Amino acid sequence: MSTTTLLSVPVVLPLIGAALSLVLSPRPAVQRVLGLAVLTAVLLDAVWLLLRVDAADRLVLHAGGHAPPLGITLVADRFSALALLVAVVVCLAVMLYAIGQGSAEKRIENVPSVFHPTYLVLLAGIALVLLTGDLFTLFVGFEVMLMASYVLTTLGPTVERVRAGMIYVSTSLTATILLLTTIGLVYALTGTVNLAQLADAVQQLPAGLREFLGLILLTVLGIKAAMVPLHWWLPDSYPAAPAPVTAVFAALLTKVAVYAIVRTQTLLFPRDEPWVLLLVLAAVTMLVGVLGALVQDDLNRVLSFTLVSHIGFMLFGLAMSSVAGLTGTILYFVHHITVQSALFLVAGLAERRRASTALSELGGLARSAPVVAVLFLVPALSIGGIPPLAGFIGKLGLLQAAVGGASAGVLVVAAVALVTSLLTLAAMGRVWLMAFWGESPREEPDGGSGTTTATRRASGLMTTAAALAVTAGVALAAAAGPLSAYAGRAADDLVDREGYRAAVLGEGAAP
Structure with missing residues (x-):
């Protein structure tokens, strides 16, 4: 081709x-x-x-x-x-x-x-x-x-x-x-x-x-x-x-x-040195987002604030101004794409079951919809950084880059990243307890013996699609070694400015 x-x-x-x-x-x-x-x-x-x-x-x-x-x-x-x-x-x-x-x-x-x-x-x-x-x-x-x-x-x-x-x-x-x-x-x-x-x-x-x-x-x-x-x-x-x-x-x-x-x-x-302004913005983004997630009573808003928080992880890798930091950013970038799509698709499945995304109205899903519960649990643990899932691999790459850089400011933000990961797990744990555990506050709108074959098939397609997104995230973790090596080569591309100029403008562009 x-x-x-x-x-x-x-x-x-x-x-x-x-x-x-x-x-x-x-x-x-x-x-x-x-x-x-x-x-x-x-x-x-x-x-x-x-x-x-x-x-x-x-x-x-x-x-x-x-x-x-x-x-x-x-x-x-x-x-x-x-x-x-x-x-x-x-x-x-x-x-x-x-x-x-x-x-x-x-x-x-x-x-x-x-x-x-x-x-x-x-x-x-x-x-x-x-x-x-x-x-x-x-x-x-x-x-x-x-x-x-x-x-x-x-x-x-x-x-x-x-x-x-x-x-x-x-x-x-x-x-x-x-x-x-x-x-x-x-x-x-x-x-x-x-x-x-x-x-x-x-x-x-x-x-x-x-x-x-x-x-x-x-x-x-x-x-x-x-x-x-x-x-x-x-x-x-x-x-x-x-x-x-x-x-x-x-x-x-x-x-x-x-x-x-x-x-x-x-x-x-x-830049050859860590970018202090972006380090500060990355840390603030992590903390403000995750603190916002902890006080929300709607599942989609919890996930939206979590999304904001974890933008900070990608900015953190860039702010380190190193190949190792960029490698961590790339790993977290691809992880975050898959995990956020999976979480919001599963939120849609939960909403379909209860006709609401309010956490107080989603109880009991782990018993009435165990597949939906598992599909939520896997990306939720991943975004919290639990090994061996893809979120852990991305965070590990960023933390290794931070320790290797040995900069005081970078290490401070690395500590913020660890705290943010723990708070993310707390936010996901809160969602699990309120939405998937406990007693169901209402009957499922589409449940019961009156469910048509067409409805079951369509629901199956929705669940399959969510499972595809979850599987993509698991596949990233399974391919951690090749993916990390590829991300390292991609990071080398990003800092190879002369190579980029030569490829676009012709070989004569390189000094």
């Missing part, structure tokens, strides 16, 4: 599929088959892309044959290829869940005709952000994601969902304006938005101006990543959306922003 095909399929194929799906909206069954076919094709492409970049280094596509800075450049390295693969796996699991939910409840708002084309557009935006080689296309990718995510947030419109959608969109538009302004400033100062050219051009700027640009980019992307204190929008936005939408948002949207932070900071603003 050619480089052009490998790099264009994840962006172009979902857009083509979205257009066809929109035309096929009167035929939902065909829409579903088309959506699954597109996701499967992109998944196969992502697997092949990962194998190619791991064997042959970076792959570069100059769209239309136009060299930088005139054309759009797509670049795949080990980090972007891994992120794309995990993202597509999660998207496929969530698609299966959404299909099951719509079939079971027979309500058009759960999987309306607009869901499938919009979902494919969202995937195209995610792929574009992960593969882009310039700042303006990064902006375009985020905008594609924003348009699709707003539609998905307000599916089956209720007052709560519209309110949540307004919070989400107003915050995202604010970040968009700031990002576009920053890109304009970068272009005015350097004459380019191509990342490979900026890797050299930014270094020619005065140190103070360089620090300012790095801080502005961190702030803008930090809003999208829900970094404290820029996280205010997430706990009020995600829980209101339909369960599959919340799952894909929690798994991918904030992580795509984290990816953009890692990419821009390592390539454009390299």
Whole structure:
């Protein structure tokens, strides 16, 4: 398969599929088959892309044959290829869940005709952000994601969902304006938005101006990543959306922003010493998020605050400014994508059983729905860092990097990370006791002998999809050795700025 095909399929194929799906909206069954076919094709492409970049280094596509800075450049390295693969796996699991939910409840708002084309557009935006080689296309990718995510947030419109959608969109538009302004400033100062050219051009700027640009980019992307204190929008936005939408948002949207932070900071603003400001922000993000999770009475809000908290772990690895720290960030990045999708999908299964996500109304699920209980327990233990699950592997990588760095500030944040892990376990334990243990406060709406065969099949598909997400997380733990080695090579790619420039601009770009 050619480089052009490998790099264009994840962006172009979902857009083509979205257009066809929109035309096929009167035929939902065909829409579903088309959506699954597109996701499967992109998944196969992502697997092949990962194998190619791991064997042959970076792959570069100059769209239309136009060299930088005139054309759009797509670049795949080990980090972007891994992120794309995990993202597509999660998207496929969530698609299966959404299909099951719509079939079971027979309500058009759960999987309306607009869901499938919009979902494919969202995937195209995610792929574009992960593969882009310039700042303006990064902006375009985020905008594609924003348009699709707003539609998905307000599916089956209720007052709560519209309110949540307004919070989400107003915050995202604010970040968009700031990002576009920053890109304009970068272009005015350097004459380019191509990342490979900026890797050299930014270094020619005065140190103070360089620090300012790095801080502005961190702030803008930090809003999208829900970094404290820029996280205010997430706990009020995600829980209101339909369960599959919340799952894909929690798994991918904030992580795509984290990816953009890692990419821009390592390539454009390299540091040899730990970044004190980001260390502080990482520690505050961990603590504020987990403390918020401990006082929530709604399952989705608990998971949303936990999501915020664990963004801090990824920022911690970046803040160490070392290959070991970046390796830990990459390991935690892929773990967090799978674990958050699994937890929110299981939350949807729990809501289906009790018609509520309030912890006080979810008791007894461990007895009435033992499969759901197990599907919750595994990712809950993983996010708490219990060995040998993937969360433990990611945390261990970060802590080993912190100890190896031997910096006082880094060690302090490492201690905060340990405390946060214990508090996360406390939050998950509280959810387990209230939602899965104890007495059931109400009868299950869909239980009993009146359950139809179609309903049971649809519920089975939803459970299978959640199990797929949980299994993906377990597979990461089972492949801990190869995954850690791959993450180390990906981290080497991130700090190899000259190698990136040479691959994108040609061999002559390297000194």
